[in-house]
Amino acid sequence: MSTAITRQAKDVVYKVYKYFERRKNDRSTIEYANDSNLAKTVSEATGFSVTSIKKIIKEARSMEAHGSAVTIKPPQKNFFPKKRIEMDSFKEGVIRRKITQWYKVKKCTPSLKKLNEQLKQGNVLDCSREYLRQTIRRLGFKYLTCQSKRKLLIERHDIMRLRWHYIRDIKNYRKGGKSIIFLGETYVTQKCWQANTDRGAMENISKEPRIIIVNAGSRNGFVHNALLMFKSHSKTGDYHGDMNATNFRKWINEKLLPNIPPNSVIVMDNAAYNSTQINKKPTMSSLKSEMQQWLENQGVQHHSAMRKCDLMKIIDEQNTEKHYKIDEILNENGHIVLRLPPNHPDLNPIELVWGHVKGELERTSIDSNLDEKIKDLELLFSNYSPEKWKNCDEHVIKNEDEYYKSDRGFDDALDRFIIQVNQKDDDDDDDDDDEQVLTESEHEFDMEIDL
Structure with a gap:
């Protein structure tokens, strides 16, 4: 198999050719005066084939004829596109x-x-x-x-441990006849759909305009009037910017709580916007006064003269449970919060629902703009039947059983x-x-x- 000649090698070959050409035209010597095939001579001197030598000479002469400096292009590299792996x-x-x-x-x-x-x-x-x-x-x-x-x-x-406790708890809530509501967030761009659990599908996605979608549902279908869709980076409207803790709490209070049955079980993941902690443990980046105040609130003895490293050791020894603002809001309204174990979207049926809606959107409005996509999505969500939701829920129950x-x-x-x-x-x-x-x-x- 032939090896591609680098640009540097081509430059050297052409310089060798020019050297022999000058020696041939030099009347003071007769060493190469009768050389009728300089390409063969250069081939013997460099080890490259005569055909390659002739191609290099032709390329260099063409550049000289156009008055440009002789900078021979490197060989074109074969580009093999990286294999895309479909992971979900x-x-x-x-x-x-x-x-x-x-x-x-x-x-x-x-x-x-x-x-x-x-x-x-x-x-x-x-x-x-x-x-x-x-x-x-x-x-x-x-x-x-x-x-x-x-x-x-x-x-x-x-x-x-988290998965075992989650599956045990949700099975008990089902046996008790409680309504189980699953929350989820995803977004749609001009050319692509991506759920909040997908990874690596696009680059610089935060800079690209997109439709942020938040919704909730159960085996009986989507929660009535719970759908939220808004364009990211927008500066107007009740919901603007990107999905964050403020927008999520607003959605909980205005769209979710008024429309779900009493004493429901709310299932959600641990996304950053719904995991704002109450009385969060300080870290070494916290102020020393904040660390001291946290210990005082916990009733833990410490000395005011202690250094931050000593205070941090005491803080780490405190086995305190995490409490979230969203959980507090839902608990105050009589609901139970159940958190999915990390990296387990296969236990959330709304992830299957996103996939179904995605397929329909790709078939019907792949070339539409964001405003048109919002209208198409509203129709797709309104037509998504409770029967489909039930099938998604049954599939997740099978995953739980496994x-x-x-x-x-x-x-x-x-x-x-x-x-x-x-x-x-x-x-x-x-x-x-x-x-x-x-x-x-x-x-x-x-x-x-x-x-």
């Missing part, structure tokens, strides 16, 4: 459950290579191992070392696997396939994942 919340949920199945069914810890092959064979995800590594890291997984010094791929314990079943048996399955591995190490009779899988996982994750 439901694929992420499958990845979580696949990892758990390795311990419960295959009785071994998954390596990136084996996990990637399984996801490809199941038509779940076709990506590189590096992309998969980044994905499972973002989902909250990391390798931990067990007693036998083997590494196990384990989900963060706090995420497992998580519940998987998480409930995971501790025992993991313990059995650890005992099995320890016994094999004691007997010095490791299974070859198990050894290969574990060794691969160690090599794949030599870089420790701290989340």
